[in-house]
Amino acid sequence: MLFYVIAILVIVMDQISKYLIRIYIDINETFTLWGIQLTHIENSGMAGGLFLGYARLFGFVAVLFVIGVLYIRRTEEMKGALIDSSFGFLVGGAIGNGIDRLLFGQVTDFIIRSGGVLNLADHAIEIGVLLLIIYAVVSWLKKKQEIL
Template sequence: MPFYIIAFLVIVADQATKAAVRVHLEVGESARLWGIELTRFENSGMAGSMLQGYGRLFGIVAVLFVLGVLYYRKYGKAKGALLDCGLGFLVGGAVGNGIDRLLFGRVTDFIVRKGGILNVADHAIEIGALLLIVYTVTIWIKGRKPAKP
């Protein structure tokens, strides 16, 4: 159940914040909100603005990714709350950016931080990846056999 709740909340938060940014900021315009610098940027590529112009293709990749995760959740042997949460953040982020890519051919980014301009979906993907790393390390540690003296 955490998977669906997290994915849903990420999608709603991502789409709501992007809609607000589109209404209140022009492309390239900046503002500050609660100490956070916001600058509207439209990215038709992938992370780091690479491969500009392939937004809809990346939207299709996002759909395939989500289908793969749903298949894995149904038939995969790995289970657990940490895995569910990590996949929920990843799917929520993929769907959030996928909606933009399929509807507009580009993603609205606006949260300025060192290294680039991101959005809520991008941050959710980072959180999901971190949780999957923690999950993998936890499984690895649990699976290690104690050394014999």
């Protein structure tokens, strides 16, 4: 259940934030909200504007990724709150950006950070990757202890 709650929250928060940015902020307009610098850009590629014009292809890849995660959740022995949280953030972020790519042919980004301009789905994916790394390390340590 945790997986679904996190994924749905990420999707909803991501899509609402992007909708508000698209409606109220002009492209390339920069402003500050609660001390966070934001600017509205539209990215038809992937991270950092790489591969511009391939948004729909990346949207299709996001669909395949989500199918893969759902398959892994059903067939693998990966269980527990940590992996469910990781997969929830990853799937929520993939769907959030996938919706933009498939519907609009580009992703709305607005959160300025060193290394580029991101959105909530991007941050969710980063959290999901971090949790996945933690899960892998914890699993490895548990297996190592079992051997000893």
